[in-house]
Amino acid sequence: xxxxxxxxxxxxxxxxxxxxxxxxxxxxxxxxxxxxxxxxxxxxxxxxxxxxxxxxxxxxxxxxxxxxxxxxxxxxxxxxxxxxxxxxxxxxxxxxxxxxxxxxxxxxxxxx
Numbered sequence: 001x002x003x004x005x006x007x008x009x010x011x012x013x014x015x016x017x018x019x020x021x022x023x024x025x026x027x028x029x030x031x032x033x034x035x036x037x038x039x040x041x042x043x044x045x046x047x048x049x050x051x052x053x054x055x056x057x058x059x060x061x062x063x064x065x066x067x068x069x070x071x072x073x074x075x076x077x078x079x080x081x082x083x084x085x086x087x088x089x090x091x092x093x094x095x096x097x098x099x100x101x102x103x104x105x106x107x108x109x110x111x112x
Contacts, residue, residue, distance in 0.1 A: 014047040034064045051080055 015021050022043045026036040037060040045053035055077055065071040 014044045018043065034060045034067070038064075 022040045026039055031039065038057045041053040041057035041060070058077070062073045062075065065073050
């Protein structure tokens with residue numbers, strides 16, 4: 001396939017302004033069902049269902065691990081209200097940028 005397939009999206013228009021439609025990317029790269037859904041949900045999350053689309057993409061990534069790599073995965077996604085916003089701690093960041101660190105400093109940076 002050397003040319004882009006230009007077709008109308010049925011339903012809503014969340015892919016309309018994309019440089020390449022997810023279905024075209026999926027087709028051209030021979031992705032399977034799980035991989036295609038990861039592409040689809042990650043591509044549309046800012047325009048459609050936000051956090052829920054990212055959770056769906058993660059679920060398909062877990063399925064890839066389980067089916068392709070026979071790896072048991074146990075993850076839990078916290079409800080959005082339970083996740084505190086990230087807080088940038090300047091002092092902790094500076095402490096972790098030392099060139100030569102003691103064992104104690106390395107442990108404290110790893111736990112941040």
